[in-house]
Amino acid sequence: xxxxxxxxxxxxxxxxxxxxxxxxxxxxxxxxxxxxxxxxxxxxxxxxxxxxxxxxxxxxxxxxxxxxxxxxxxxxxxxxxxxxxxxxxxxxxxxxxxxxxxxxxxxxxxxxxxxxxxxxxxxxxxxxxxxxxxxxxxxxxxxxxxxxxxxxxxxxxxxxxxxxxxxxxxxxxxxxxxxxxxxxxxxxxxxxxxxxxxxxxxxxxxxxxxxxxxxxxxxxxxxxxxxxxxxxxxxxxxxxxxxxxxxxxxxxxxxxxxxxxxxxxxxxxxxxxxxxxxxxxxxxxxxxxxxxxxxxxxxxxxxxxxxxxxxxx
Numbered sequence: 354x355x356x357x358x359x360x361x362x363x364x365x366x367x368x369x370x371x372x373x374x375x376x377x378x379x380x381x382x383x384x385x386x387x388x389x390x391x392x393x394x395x396x397x398x399x400x401x402x403x404x405x406x407x408x409x410x411x412x413x414x415x416x417x418x419x420x421x422x423x424x425x426x427x428x429x430x431x432x433x434x435x436x437x438x439x440x441x442x443x444x445x446x447x448x449x450x451x452x453x454x455x456x457x458x459x460x461x462x463x464x465x466x467x468x469x470x471x472x473x474x475x476x477x478x479x480x481x482x483x484x485x486x487x488x489x490x491x492x493x494x495x496x497x498x499x500x501x502x503x504x505x506x507x508x509x510x511x512x513x514x515x516x517x518x519x520x521x522x523x524x525x526x527x528x529x530x531x532x533x534x535x536x537x538x539x540x541x542x543x544x545x546x547x548x549x550x551x552x553x554x555x556x557x558x559x560x561x562x563x564x565x566x567x568x569x570x571x572x573x574x575x576x577x578x579x580x581x582x583x584x585x586x587x588x589x590x591x592x593x594x595x596x597x598x599x600x601x602x603x604x605x606x607x608x609x610x611x612x613x614x615x616x617x618x619x620x621x622x623x624x625x626x627x628x629x630x631x632x633x634x635x636x637x638x639x640x641x642x643x644x645x646x647x648x649x650x651x652x653x654x655x656x657x658x659x660x661x662x663x664x665x666x
Contacts, residue, residue: 359608359662360580362498365616366564369607369627370405370504370586371666373557373641377599380404381551388551389512398506398556405501405560410466412589413581417465422578426464426472434477436464437490448479450486452493460492461572468572469582471497498569499582504560507629508638510553517548552599555639561624566614583608583664604641605666607648609659617658626650626661 359366380400381387390399410425417423426436437456440463441448444455452475460467460474467474477490523546564579583606590601609623626649635643650661 359610362569362574365611367609367620368562370560371605375600378551396509398510400504402501408589409585412585437477448488457493469499471495498565500563502561504558506556510556606664608662612658
């Protein structure tokens with residue numbers, strides 16, 4: 354197999370993704386005051402698959418949004434029913450109670466994230482009724498060929514919630530409250546206000562991903578779509594910087610490409626060939642150098658019908 358096989362949508366691909374964070378919050382949990390997500394039994398950090406897909410969507414929207422077939426369905430602040438209505442209008446259909454297959458095909462052809470990740474597009478309300486039932490801009494459901502697991506940190510993490518202050522005040526009457534309050538006044542209002550910031554001192558995370566050729570054939574994925582996905586996994590970290598996320602970096606991207614659409618080996622056996630371990634002399638990891646990544650792949654033919662591409666690592 355040549356070096357371009359990992360962009361072939363007619364083959365199955367399984368991949369390992371390694372990334373780390375230093376002094377940042379990679380994925381806050383809204384049910385826990387936006388603290389970093391953790392497994393409460395092992396204290397390993399977690400990053401959701403939805404979070405990773407969001408970064409891919411944002412990357413595609415930044416670099417290739419105007420290209421044909423590269424629009425993003427699940428965008429920031431978008432009204433999804435509006436996109437579904439546009440699909441109906443494009444195929445000359447009226448809202449209905451059942452899925453319009455032509456509208457579904459339009460969504461797959463037009464929206465990159467629908468074609469790659471899939472989507473539920475059955476709930477777009479039209480505001481019109483027939484026999485007391487509300488008609489929908491129903492574009493059906495699409496099961497995407499790209500699926501990701503939650504990312505899990507290699508070691509346990511200790512989420513921190515630190516205090517921060519600012520010297521500016523929010524409202525003009527904050528000054529009046531402090532001056533007029535006397536013994537009951539708000540001293541904090543005169544000098545600034547307090548806030549909280551959650552972070553992970555350091556965490557190395559591992560996620561697994563899968564690309565299904567049969568599902569790709571159904572949604573119309575092309576070679577350039579898959580090439581853009583690998584490109585996004587490599588470069589999206591530098592387009593997603595924020596003070597709250599700290600320093601996030603890609604540390605490894607290992608793609609196992611199969612000869613056939615259905616695959617030539619179980620994914621779990623392939624993933625087991627990428628081992629990440631803490632160096633024996635390290636007790637508290639604080640950098641990627643504190644870990645060892647060992648890949649058990651002696652060369653061509655290590656697993657019949659499977660080729661390993663190390664895009665990073």
